[in-house]
Amino acid sequence: MADVLVPDVLVVDSLVRRFGDLTAVDDVSFRIAPGETYGLLGPNGAGKTTTISMIAGLIAADEGTVTVAGEAMTPRTTAPKRHLGLVPQDLAIYPDLTGRENLTLFGRLQGLTGSELKSRVGEVLELIGLADRAKDRSKEYSGGMKRRLNIGIGLLNRPTLLILDEPTVGVDPQSRNAILESVEALAVEGMAVLYTTHYMEEAERLCDRIGIIDTGQLQAEGTRDELIRLTGGVDTIRIGGSGDLSGAAQELRQLPGVERVDIERRSATLTVKDAPALVAQVVGTAASYGVTLSDVEIARPDLESVFLHLTGKALRD
Numbered sequence: 001m002a003d004v005l006v007p008d009v010l011v012v013d014s015l016v017r018r019f020g021d022l023t024a025v026d027d028v029s030f031r032i033a034p035g036e037t038y039g040l041l042g043p044n045g046a047g048k049t050t051t052i053s054m055i056a057g058l059i060a061a062d063e064g065t066v067t068v069a070g071e072a073m074t075p076r077t078t079a080p081k082r083h084l085g086l087v088p089q090d091l092a093i094y095p096d097l098t099g100r101e102n103l104t105l106f107g108r109l110q111g112l113t114g115s116e117l118k119s120r121v122g123e124v125l126e127l128i129g130l131a132d133r134a135k136d137r138s139k140e141y142s143g144g145m146k147r148r149l150n151i152g153i154g155l156l157n158r159p160t161l162l163i164l165d166e167p168t169v170g171v172d173p174q175s176r177n178a179i180l181e182s183v184e185a186l187a188v189e190g191m192a193v194l195y196t197t198h199y200m201e202e203a204e205r206l207c208d209r210i211g212i213i214d215t216g217q218l219q220a221e222g223t224r225d226e227l228i229r230l231t232g233g234v235d236t237i238r239i240g241g242s243g244d245l246s247g248a249a250q251e252l253r254q255l256p257g258v259e260r261v262d263i264e265r266r267s268a269t270l271t272v273k274d275a276p277a278l279v280a281q282v283v284g285t286a287a288s289y290g291v292t293l294s295d296v297e298i299a300r301p302d303l304e305s306v307f308l309h310l311t312g313k314a315l316r317d
């Protein structure tokens with residue numbers, strides 16, 4: 001049976017945006033399928049906000065096109081905007097209103113009324129995990145709760161595509177986790193999500209596919225594993241200690257999944273396929289040769305190494 005072709009929710013084709021002499025977005029193309037979470041990962045100033053501002057029809061592209069749910073998006077068109085929920089980096093909530101009042105107000109502005117409005121506000125409060133604080137004024141919320149309320153506003157119109165611009169910048173780790181859980185819950189509901197971040201852990205955890213952006217250009221895209229393969233990167237296990245390391249190394253070379261073993265004076269470095277899966281066996285083998293281990297280190301390539309490989313610089317500033 002032939003596969004049913006589901007059209008992409010978002011098609012970004014050859015987008016360019018210049019500010020004077022600076023090309024902030026330089027020929028960027030990517031697509032997002034329904035239910036997919038796509039991460040735009042890049043450092044500050046890479047062009048993420050400018051890209052999503054064009055996708056949301058807030059600013060015009062100099063070149064290229066954006067298609068949302070099959071409709072062309074420009075600052076002059078309003079129809080495709082009904083498919084979008086945009087959660088900007090800056091908070092857009094009223095501090096003196098409660099969480100529920102904020103959502104109700106924005107829901108009305110988006111054309112919801114009566115029982116539909118009430119039930120949607122209730123659903124969104126659950127989705128963002130603020131149902132039990134709905135009656136508190138938002139100025140009493142923590143930074144992370146305010147951010148989640150900001151996300152809730154973007155969800156009111158049941159968007160086909162939710163765009164989140166660095167939603168965890170400046171929030172504490174616990175709130176960050178709550179935000180990430182909310183985004184995971186949305187993906188489970190089948191929403192397409194475009195998530196910009198400069199935190200590789202977030203992109204690794206949330207995103208089905210990741211586009212790496214730097215100096216306005218999409219350097220590479222793919223799943224986490226596809227991107228890591230680009231670096232040709234491998235896992236390593238390094239064991240350090242005293243005893244018969246050379247004897248242990250001979251046996252370690254025979255273990256399935258071990259590609260090579262390099263011995264130095266008091267340490268051995270194993271190049272392996274899957275370090276976490278092998279480490280217990282490696283330690284056991286070393287012990288059976290009377291090696292007294294003083295340290296065991298696992299290193300796996302991550303998106304940070306991919307970024308370094310592609311751009312020659314670190315992702316973090």
Ligand SMILES: Nc1ncnc2c1ncn2[C@@H]1O[C@H](COP(=O)(O)OP(=O)(O)OP(=O)(O)O)[C@@H](O)[C@H]1O
Binds near residue numbers: 042045046049050051
């Ligand atoms: N309105 C503007 N006028 C002039 N330059 C701009 C404007 N908006 C963005 N830029 C420049 O375009 C480049 C890309 O900025 P953009 O905000 O898109 O990056 P970003 O990846 O979202 O970074 P950040 O995380 O810091 O927001 C930067 O060099 C920025 O200074």
